Every structure is written in structure tokens, then in C-alpha cells.
Amino acid sequence: MNSVLTEFPITGVLGSYGKTSISWLLEKILQANGKRPAVIGSLSIRLGDWAIAPREKPPSPAELESVLANFYKGGATGLLIEVSDRALTQGRMDFLRFQTGIFANLHDELELGSTWLENARKQTCRFFSELLAVGSHSPSSCVMNSDDPFSSEIETPRHAHRFSFGSSRWADFRYEVLNATFDGSEFRIHTPDGVYTGETQLCGPQNISNIVAAICASWTHGVSIPDALGVISRTSAPLGRLEKIPNTRGLHIFVDDGSTLKGLELILAMVRELIHENFRSSQLRVIAGVPPSFSEEQKLRLKSIVDAYADHISYVTDDRDRMSSIKRILEESNSGDVLVLTGKAHLDWQSAEGLMTDRNAVMKALEEI
DSSP states (O other): OHHHHHHOOEEEEEOSSOHHHHHHHHHHHHHHTTOOEEEESSSOEEETTEEEOOOSSOOOHHHHHHHHHHHHHTTOOEEEEEOOHHHHHTTTTTTOOEEEEEEOOOOOOGGGOTTHHHHHHHHHHHIIIIITTTOSSSSOEEEEETTSGGGGGOOOOTTSEEEEEESSTTOSEEEEEEEEETTEEEEEEEETTEEEEEEESOOSHHHHHHHHHHHHHHHHTTOOHHHHHHHHHTOOOOTTSSEEEOOSSSOEEEEEOOOSHHHHHHHHHHHHHHHHHHOTTOOEEEEEEOOTTOOHHHHHHHHHHHHHHOSEEEEESSGGGHHHHHHHHHHHOOTTOEEEEESOTTSOEEETTEEEOHHHHHHHHHHHO
16 A cells, blocks of 8 residues: 555545536546546546445545555556545545645535534645645645635645636636636636636636636646646536536526535526626526425525525425426426526435436426426
8 A cells, every 4th residue: 555655646625615526627637638547526436437426424544545556456547536624634634645735715614513614724724734745746736726815824835836726816827707608618717838718618607716726736747738728628517516407498407416505605696697697588497405404594594595596496305396396497497597406416316206316307307398
């Protein structure tokens, strides 16, 4: 195992949201440029075409060692791992040697309790000050979101190269959104190697931020900006992360996990802004799953967020009602309307017709209507 730790470049992605998208985009860029990255994230644990479902809780150090050894034997050239504050708090990452750390953002989450943010800040700082500092790959690289004020509070090792990304004018990788619709976005990126224009199938400024984070990180791995942009232009969204569902009815249908209330609020705000800029007559229709574990306070917060942005809403507390809600909202929708299904994303749920995912349920409902 020591040979894996000393020869295996590991990239950690940290943040309240965006970790999965950044890992996904960086994986695609590295794959297209001769690398074979393994990934441990919320979508799956995977290497190339091989994948297994993720675990509900982070793997123990012993389990992680076994996974890494198998990745190494399988020809992986490195590892991308979504690093949660929970895993850091439990010390599950402490034995790893990180070459690169990516800080996406950090936001308070009501559903995680009042002390969560304080601990998340502490663990994020510890990752960059301790886990990168002991890395065997020198110099290490830190990729920091300069749009998040907390990034300025994170101290990084002296030997590490620190690069910032964001929309602020002092970012090393600065982006501007040139055009944004529900079919994709065009953006300009100012980099140490020059200014470039890029296109993506993904929509919204949050996705552009994730894209630029991945481009910056891939650049530290030796990938040129034009090569990274070429991959981005043909890469779709990861499963359940504002994933667009194709249809012939002129609808804009998106599936998102809505794993945090803050993340859900940002997505709905972005969708509402795009409607205002491009399709003012369109209606925003939302199916919001209500987790059974939610407290009354969390349910009220969820309701206040969705009510603030959606024109038509269906709250689903029982998975058995989800299919009928999907059919009903599709039947009521008109061309140009925007549908957002949140709360389940790529995860299976039980319907009267068997196990479903939101994507499969929408496709089935569209065939039946």
C-alpha cells in the first residue's frame, strides 16, 4: 500500500455543493487526455467502465486502502475523491497523500444543524494545511473559489501552488458568462495561458463555476486549456445534477438531487433567472420530494424556498405518489415550461410499477401521455 500512497496522485474536492459535478468534469477531461482516473464519489466508486454504487457513509481507512490497491492494480493513474466534512471529522482521509485540493464553496445548511458550519470550516482548513502539506507529490496544487469569501481564510502550504477561479477580476482563472439558455451556455475564461471562449451543454453560472474549477485543476495536471475546453463542449451533466431530460414536447425538464436546501435554492433561483431572461411566458413547475427525516422546521424551510420561485408545486412525501405527480405535472405543462424534479435524482424509488428513477419515470410518463 505504501507504493500506492507515494506514486498515486490524489485530488480531493471539497464543498457544500458542486463536488460531484467538478469530479465528473475533471474525470472526463483527464480521460480524454490519456489519463485513467479512478473516482470515489456520491454517484459511484468507479474506474473506466467498472463501477459500484456508493456507500451511505464514507469507507473506513482499511476499506479505502483496499479500494485504492485495486484501483492501482487496475491501471488507474490517479484518484479523484469527493471529500466530505464528515469523512474529515472522522479522520478517514488522514492517511492519504493529496497532490491537489479543490475548494468549491462552503455554505450554512439548516438541515445539518447549527454547529455544522463551524466544524466544516475547521475541517476544510485542516485539509489544506495538513493533508496537502504531507503530500509526497511536490509541489502540491490548491484550486480555490475566489467568489467564496471563506477561501481567503484558508491557509495553504508554502510549498503548494495556489490558483484561484471565479468571476471576480483578481481570479487566476476568471470567467464571464456570455450567453445562457436551458440548452447550454457560452463563456469566456481568462487564464495564465491566455483568453479563451468555451461552450457547454450545461446551464447556469454555478455549472460554469464548476467547469472552470475542473479546467484549472486539469491545467495543474498538464492538460492545455484548449484541450480541456474541447472536452467540456461535448460533456453532459452527471446523473441527477441538473440533468436535462430530452423530449419532443418543447419542455425543459431537469432532474436534480436537491441534496441540500441551499443547493436547491441556488438551482431554482438560476432557473427563474433564465426564465426571466429568455422565456418570460414560461412556467416553472417543481416536484419536490420531502425526506421523511426532515423536521418540521426543515419542511417549512423547504416550502419557503420552493414557494419563492415556482409557479406550480407538487410536494411528495410518499414515493408511491411520485409517479402520479410526474404524470400530472407533465399533462399540465405547455411548450416552453420548465420542470424541475428534485429529491431523488439518480436514486431508485419504489412505484406501483416497480423500482424507478426520476429520469426513467419521466421518460415512461412522456410515452404514456
